[in-house]
């Protein structure tokens with residue numbers, strides 16, 4: 001079905017008639033910002049799995065439409081309307097993940113991918129029902145804040161699990177959206193119970209693997225995976 005881009009008072013949010021792929025660009029820029037990674041076109045190529053020319057073309061289009069600007073260091077910046085749009089998509093993504101885990105009992109490791117599809121189909125009206133049903137949750141099942149919620153809890157300073165020194169206990173807080181796209185790694189985290197709120201201690205590590213103690217169980221995790229699991233000390 002074709003949407004009317006100019007329908008409704010708000011034409012900058014999901015449902016404004018943009019292709020899901022375009023919404024994914026804005027959302028990804030916001031995610032990169034969240035984790036302190038400068039959003040650049042090359043990162044969108046990595047994260048969205050599309051070609052560099054395709055990214056350049058869509059970025060140009062989003063720039064023309066007033067959603068973002070590109071500075072002299074090639075870093076992308078969301079405009080006010082771009083940020084509003086991206087925030088709405090990300091909020092729906094995280095609400096959808098919670099709906100899938102809490103209500104539909106879809107395994108934790110699988111919900112990101114499903115939510116990537118659902119987020120583009122959630123209207124303002126459905127979103128308000130979701131917020132009510134789920135009790136205005138502050139975080140998604142991967143520990144990431146739900147923008148606009150009154151219940152967001154600041155866990156304090158976070159760092160990648162990969163950078164925690166041996167012998168230091170820490171608590172898993174957030175799983176990067178990028179890691180969530182990798183189903184095998186998400187299953188590993190699920191099986192090892194490395195979910196938000198879990199206490200762990202790094203016992204040893206080398207360049208490739210880190211070994212963790214999770215409630216008395218020894219778990220080996222690839223270092224590359226541990227760079228996208230954020231913890232607090």
Ligand SMILES: [Zn+2]
Nearest residue numbers: 097112177180
């Ligand atoms: Zn997600």
